[in-house]
Amino acid sequence: MIKATKVTKRFEDPPTQVLHPIDLQINPSEFVSIIGKSGSGKTTLLYILSTLDSPSTGICEIGGINPASLSEEDMHWFRNKNIGYVFQFHYLLPELNVLENVTLPSRKSGDVEQKIPYALELLAEFGLQDKTKRLPSQLSGGEQQRVAIARALIMKPKFIFADEPTGNLDTTNGITVMKLLQRVNKEFGATILLVTHEPDYAAMASRQIFIADGKLSN
Numbered sequence: 001m002i003k004a005t006k007v008t009k010r011f012e013d014p015p016t017q018v019l020h021p022i023d024l025q026i027n028p029s030e031f032v033s034i035i036g037k038s039g040s041g042k043t044t045l046l047y048i049l050s051t052l053d054s055p056s057t058g059i060c061e062i063g064g065i066n067p068a069s070l071s072e073e074d075m076h077w078f079r080n081k082n083i084g085y086v087f088q089f090h091y092l093l094p095e096l097n098v099l100e101n102v103t104l105p106s107r108k109s110g111d112v113e114q115k116i117p118y119a120l121e122l123l124a125e126f127g128l129q130d131k132t133k134r135l136p137s138q139l140s141g142g143e144q145q146r147v148a149i150a151r152a153l154i155m156k157p158k159f160i161f162a163d164e165p166t167g168n169l170d171t172t173n174g175i176t177v178m179k180l181l182q183r184v185n186k187e188f189g190a191t192i193l194l195v196t197h198e199p200d201y202a203a204m205a206s207r208q209i210f211i212a213d214g215k216l217s218n
């Protein structure tokens with residue numbers, strides 16, 4: 001479960017109250033989208049819920065853990081094991097091939113070799129079985145994004161956070177990525193939080209939450 005209790009966020013430079021007290025609960029295996037205009041606070045909220053940033057006030061909880069209670073190192077391990085991230089820009093490493101990029105998160109836990117069959121399985125499911133040895137620069141944007149999703153899945157995370165994962169893609173590739181997320185949610189039971197400003201994509205989640213000026217509504 002992901003839970004936010006009276007979470008606010010204020011930036012000091014320049015002084016901006018970006019999130020007003022937010023209460024939110026996302027249940028295990030839910031697929032929730034947060035939709036709102038540019039500047040409404042979507043990324044800020046996703047960063048806080050996904051442990052990448054901390055709230056100014058209020059309490060967050062993910063999988064029964066309050067990130068504020070963990071050391072930096074424990075937090076790092078928690079993320080690596082439990083959370084998959086997909087961003088608008090994929091952040092694949094340019095010098096690693098597709099398979100190496102997908103297995104990258106397992107380097108930290110030292111089990112790259114064991115993860116290779118699963119990586120190949122994911123890449124095949126995503127239609128990339130013939131491209132496992134290519135470098136990211138030798139792929140289309142949609143293919144790169146599918147590789148990024150495979151990488152987010154390699155550790156079988158309980159939670160997936162996606163910030164505009166379709167932002168860079170044409171409609172066909174955008175829908176492919178959304179359908180992949182739907183499948184991951186159904187087949188793996190992963191809890192997914194998707195941030196988007198596209199109503200059509202937001203509607204593909206099982207629950208939509210609207211955000212305007214840092215406040216939520218259903």
Ligand SMILES: Nc1ncnc2c1ncn2[C@@H]1O[C@H](COP(=O)(O)OP(=O)(O)OP(=O)(O)O)[C@@H](O)[C@H]1O
Binds near residue numbers: 011
């Ligand atoms: N580090 C920061 N310091 C000051 N203000 C910030 C900072 N980060 C974000 N903001 C402001 O907070 C508000 C919300 O930003 P956020 O990135 O959460 O919006 P968003 O809904 O994700 O927008 P977009 O759809 O354009 O990505 C914006 O007004 C932004 O200018």
Ligand SMILES: [Mg+2]
Binds near residue numbers: 042043044
């Ligand atoms: Mg954003």
